[in-house]
Amino acid sequence: MDAGVLDWAATDDPIDVLLGEHRTILQVLDEVERESRRLEATGVLRESFWQDLLRFCDEFDAGLHHQKEEHLLFPALEASGLSPTTGPTAVLRDEHLRSRFWRQRIEQALQQRDRARLLAAAGSFLDLNRAHVLKENQILFPLARRLLQPGDLARLHREFRLLAADQRLGCWMRHPYEQAAGA
Numbered sequence: 270m271d272a273g274v275l276d277w278a279a280t281d282d283p284i285d286v287l288l289g290e291h292r293t294i295l296q297v298l299d300e301v302e303r304e305s306r307r308l309e310a311t312g313v314l315r316e317s318f319w320q321d322l323l324r325f326c327d328e329f330d331a332g333l334h335h336q337k338e339e340h341l342l343f344p345a346l347e348a349s350g351l352s353p354t355t356g357p358t359a360v361l362r363d364e365h366l367r368s369r370f371w372r373q374r375i376e377q378a379l380q381q382r383d384r385a386r387l388l389a390a391a392g393s394f395l396d397l398n399r400a401h402v403l404k405e406n407q408i409l410f411p412l413a414r415r416l417l418q419p420g421d422l423a424r425l426h427r428e429f430r431l432l433a434a435d436q437r438l439g440c441w442m443r444h445p446y447e448q449a450a451g452a
């Protein structure tokens with residue numbers, strides 16, 4: 270799993286950036302489904318796969334993608350008229366929390382090496398996130414294109430780039446020796 274797959278540099282449209290990140294997330298979810306089937310069929314728990322998934326959740330999903338949405342896109346939409354408590358951004362924020370809940374459940378099951386619980390948590394994580402990505406792609410992003418002005422979109426794109434740079438810096442600070450060794 271490559272948590273560094275970002276195609277923001279190829280576009281100046283922040284919604285395209287998020288759509289690209291969703292494609293990465295959906296690819297990871299497909300891998301989770303394949304690994305779950307393998308675990309169910311063979312009983313072999315490949316710890317490294319699940320540790321990679323947890324790292325992806327922390328560094329890419331929660332650490333970058335959710336931050337772009339929750340701290341930048343959603344507030345911009347709320348400033349353009351969506352209700353922060355009853356509108357679609359409120360529902361989507363709640364789904365981000367639920368996704369983090371299932372990520373915790375996956376980690377707990379992994380620590381206990383409980384295959385049945387791991388499969389159940391992974392299944393809930395998959396179902397939630399696939400539906401969530403679909404909802405954002407089909408409802409929120411078209412709404413954002415209608416509500417946001419060209420100046421809002423340009424500002425969002427600049428803020429996304431700054432956030433991505435901060436995230437890469439934070440990643441390097443956490444893993445300086447790994448980064449240096451891989452350079």
Ligand SMILES: [Fe+2]
Nearest residue numbers: 334338402405
């Ligand atoms: Fe998203």
